[in-house]
């Protein structure tokens with residue numbers, strides 16, 4: 001078991017290493033470098049030399065990679081170009097904002113999705129299922145930017161209940177954020193919840209049709225007891241991985257929603273830094289996003305392993 | 319003994335077809351279950367056995383609904399009860415033992431918990447009493463070390479053990495009626511015999527009534543007091559077990575019994591033509607009319623009703639049953655088959671073949687070497703003559719399919735050689751074989767549903783090998799396809815059908831035709847009749863034999879069913895844990911089993927005769943791996959003589975009957991021990 005965890009962590013680290021290499025090489029082979037981008041038309045003569053010296057671009061590429069990598073490992077991503085701010089300072093508030101948006105969406109969306117999925121499965125083809133399923137399929141099919149725009153139009157502009165665009169500075173406090181994120185959260189949860197509810201529904205339906213559920217019924221196990229002991233643990237197991245992917249997707253920044261609502265999260269930072277050709281920030285973002293994916297998937301796999309008695313004893317026996 | 323505990327009255331169950339028509343799958347079924355009695359319900363797949371059994375618990379599968387009639391349990395109609403009322407009866411008054419215990423035990427709950435659940439629901443015992451009861455129950459179903467057993471998960475048990483847990487769970491509520499739906503199907507012969515023996519013991523010990531549902535008349539014969547025979551949703555014959563099995567007076571039951579291959583008979587069983595009609599396609603007249611050789615015009619127009627015959631204490635649904643009274647001697651006959659010419663040349667030789675599933679280590683992979691010291695299959699030496707049918711038998715895990723796969727080139731051998739025609743070595747890698755060798759060796763699989771592409775018509779399926787090996791096209795291709803269909807007794811009109819439009823037997827015939835399309839020298843048959851009903855199985859066996867006699871093909875036939883093997887094979891090789899135990903001419907191996915494992919296997923076979931009881935000579939333990947050294951059968955051998963069996967691989971001995979066995983006991987001594 002321990003060996004397996006170590007193995008998975010090792011694999012994750014290798015993945016991260018490869019990602020860092022690819023981004024570094026990608027940035028290297030792009031025409032021009034950070035200084036030409038930064039200085040634009042003044043990129044010649046003394047100014048350029050000074051810049052190159054300051055950013056340390058005069059040493060060979062592999063040395064710079066090692067230098068950069070060892071700094072990253074100490075949690076130092078270097079300097080951003082645009083503001084010449086330490087990247088940590090640029091990233092910090094963005095990470096916090098994304099975390100707030102993601103955790104609120106997760107706290108609301110995932111339990112809601114599981115409950116809706118179970119309800120639709122247990123009342124399959126009955127009124128609750130038909131109603132909820134229609135709504136979920138509907139919200140799955142509308143693209144995010146349309147639902148987000150509609151939300152702004154209806155709630156913010158027509159009804160005037162909430163601010164339509166987030167106008168807070170990127171370093172706003174948690175409480176300032178909270179009142180502003182209601183609409184983005186709704187927009188995100190709609191799609192996410194719908195997808196997950198459908199998945200939970202089909203998984204529960206599948207388990208309900210299994211021989212062991214039929215057996216539990218024939219054993220005289222009362223309905224709800226059967227649902228909670230025999231059905232849900234087995235039906236929700238495969239959901240763990242989907243939940244993990246969703247969380248990773250949320251943390252990585254929901255680009256479209258953030259742009260529509262002008263929300264200062266990681267997603268928008270990705271867009272901004274790419275369009276500004278702020279290469280150090282792009283590099284840092286790539287590493288951070290990759291770590292989030294690797295980390296969350298690792299946790300999900302380990303959870304599946306712990307909760308599934310079949311896999312657990314397989315591992316122990318080996 | 320005479321108190322009736324459940325009474326089914328005129329029960330019909332059906333579903334609504336897509337066209338909105340009501341189609342019944344059970345029609346007018348009535349029967350009674352008496353206290354302490356075991357009733358066997360037998361019939362081919364699709365005859366409605368399980369639907370009837372489940373209805374007797376008040377359970378109707380999703381999509382079905384009762385059309386009429388009632389199921390009275392102690393004079394209350396189960397079909398009209400609320401789910402609250404049913405919860406009180408299920409498990410406590412009527413309990414169920416499912417077909418596949420492996421799938422019927424909830425995977426995330428320990429087996430102790432699952433038994434405890436039944437105890438909590440149906441008894442007033444407190445925690446310590448329940449814990450005691452759990453070990454008592456596990457002990458009663460003869461599971462080893464009940465204390466630790468309770469803390470295991472279902473998947474940590476073998477198939478036979480899972481089935482025992484299901485029995486323990488059913489007994490927890492002390493039910494009056496136990497329902498068993500194919501409880502031993504899918505288990506190995508020896509395990510099956512043990513589980514049946516346990517059930518018989520429990521019926522006697524507790525006085526519980528049982529309903530035993532199975533397609534297997536052999537199993538039914540071992541446990542039942544009374545037998546109900548179902549055909550196309552109706553009861554066609556019902557009466558005391560001995561009467562039904564020895565003097566069947568319904569043409570279907572008669573044909574069914576004749577189509578079962580029997581251990582005591584050499585030669586092929588007689589087959590019944592046709593197959594059971596689909597629900598909804600039965601209009602008027604007797605539902606067995608198409609397949610019946612006693613049918614008259616009357617049968618076509620009028621449906622017979624279930625008639626009680628007092629002298630025989632039997633209910634029968636047939637106009638002409640009288641013709642079958644006193645016809646029982648004919649049951650013990652079979653079709654003799656032409657034996658092969660033992661002077662023929664050898665076409666295929668397996669020499670010291672070993673096969674391993676062990677994952678190769680990185681360096682071994684680089685060197686393309688397999689270093690497994692204890693491979694799944696080891697030291698197989700078999701010479702196969704042209705035109706002969708050689709069978710490989712053994713329980714699950716004995717490596718039968720593994721050997722077939724490597725002959726077919728689907729699995730690499732670790733050591734040894736496979737030699738084809740004139741001692742030419744065949745590569746064990748499919749990609750290295752030349753096209754002619756590929757053509758010459760064809761494989762037929764167990765399950766035609768998986769081996770036939772559902773999106774291809776029969777024509778497309780059969781044209782593939784013809785195009786690939788003979789480059790046929792146009793008219794000639796079509797003519798060949800029709801010839802092939804004729805060979806497997808299918809009409810020309812099947813050419814445009816899709817597999818889903820064929821019955822199980824027809825699908826397997828198409829699979830046989832596809833194998834013969836390549837004009838092969840050798841056909842490898844992997845459990846080709848296991849998924850078929852007995853009457854269809856007999857037809858496929860006869861077809862295979864006929865084709866072989868006409869075309870001189872050689873078969874390597876793998877099956878776990880010893881009676882089937884007896885019927886079709888010229889020579890048998892008995893395998894245990896991937897090692898050969900015995901090999902010899904069929905009639906001798908079956909008449910004088912000399913290897914202890916052969917003796918165990920043959921002893922466990924269930925015959926459709928209540929007077930032939932299986933002999934249980936060895937434990938039904940499941941071994942996961944072959945032993946590292948010594949005799950492969952040391953773990954279960956009832957005749958084990960001591961340390962020599964554990965340490966030394968036994969030598970080959972050849973008996974006077976031509977059997978070769980691998981055992982440390984002298985072959986003549988063994989023969990006299992087995993007298």
Ligand SMILES: Nc1ncnc2c1ncn2[C@@H]1O[C@H](COP(=O)(O)OP(=O)(O)OP(=O)(O)O)[C@@H](O)[C@H]1O
Nearest residue numbers: 675694712713714715716717718719720721878942
């Ligand atoms: N792909 C595989 N990987 C590892 N082990 C395998 C694999 N396939 C089969 N085995 C093992 O090899 C042994 C022989 O398997 P095989 O399928 O040949 O048995 P069999 O006699 O055909 O059994 P059955 O009657 O159940 O089909 C078994 O112990 C099985 O667990």
Ligand code: SF4
Nearest residue numbers: 604607610617636637
């Ligand atoms: S009624 Fe006629 S067709 Fe039906 S089983 Fe009897 S003889 Fe055959």
Ligand code: SF4
Nearest residue numbers: 949952955963981982
């Ligand atoms: S060698 Fe020993 S263990 Fe093996 S079959 Fe013979 S007596 Fe039994």
Ligand SMILES: [Mg+2]
Nearest residue numbers: 718719720845
């Ligand atoms: Mg097999």
